[in-house]
Amino acid sequence: MRQRIHDAAVDVLAQHGYAGFRTADVAIAAGVSRGALTHHYPTKDELVLAALEHVFRKAAERGRQRADRVHSVDRALKSLLEDSRDFFFSELFLIAVDLAIVGQRDGERNARIREMSRAHRLPVEAAWVEALIESGVPPREAEDLLWLTVSIVRGLAIRRLLADDPPRFARVLSLWRRMAVEHVERLTRSPGAG
Numbered sequence: 001m002r003q004r005i006h007d008a009a010v011d012v013l014a015q016h017g018y019a020g021f022r023t024a025d026v027a028i029a030a031g032v033s034r035g036a037l038t039h040h041y042p043t044k045d046e047l048v049l050a051a052l053e054h055v056f057r058k059a060a061e062r063g064r065q066r067a068d069r070v071h072s073v074d075r076a077l078k079s080l081l082e083d084s085r086d087f088f089f090s091e092l093f094l095i096a097v098d099l100a101i102v103g104q105r106d107g108e109r110n111a112r113i114r115e116m117s118r119a120h121r122l123p124v125e126a127a128w129v130e131a132l133i134e135s136g137v138p139p140r141e142a143e144d145l146l147w148l149t150v151s152i153v154r155g156l157a158i159r160r161l162l163a164d165d166p167p168r169f170a171r172v173l174s175l176w177r178r179m180a181v182e183h184v185e186r187l188t189r190s191p192g193a194g
Helices: 002-016 023-030 034-040 044-067 073-088 091-105 107-134 139-159 166-189
Strands: none
Touching: 002 023, 002 034, 002 044, 002 091, 023 034, 023 044, 044 073, 044 091, 044 107, 073 107, 073 139, 073 166, 091 107, 091 139, 107 139, 139 166
16 A cells, blocks of 8 residues: 555655645645555655655666666766656655755755655765776776766756756767767776776
8 A cells, every 4th residue: 555655755856845735735636545655654754755766766776777888988977867867857856856855944844855865865975986886997096986976966967957958968868878878988997097
């Protein structure tokens, strides 16, 4: 039942955002009574946080699986960009950002979102650093390359709030990937690399 409720909450959040999120809509979408929903999640915030946790957990599993399947630097960067884009370009990431901003007034909720994000994203990032190293990126550079890549994708995701330009985003990400691959190739050809 919790799985159905989480999936329904995610759908309602994606359709209506936090401001338009109603627990009654979730109960209908999940096919459960309002009483059953309230039994599991007494408040709107508890339900929203559970839905975010559900999404973060699924994204983390997908990210770790993707990181395990790369072999070349180019493929690693391509997969890292895809994984980052899937996560940061999701509507639920923007809802999490919205909740974090609104949460400035609610320290407990903000702390829970921050902890949830750390608990799920940091292990994924560690898996990507390992994948980058295994693909040939010198260890000293792997974490910086991850940070830059994630920061670029997250920045473009936020930029969508100003101007959503998918063709340009694709060009920018492709440019970043080429620049990063060329940088790593230069590093690995240099004496004392790694």
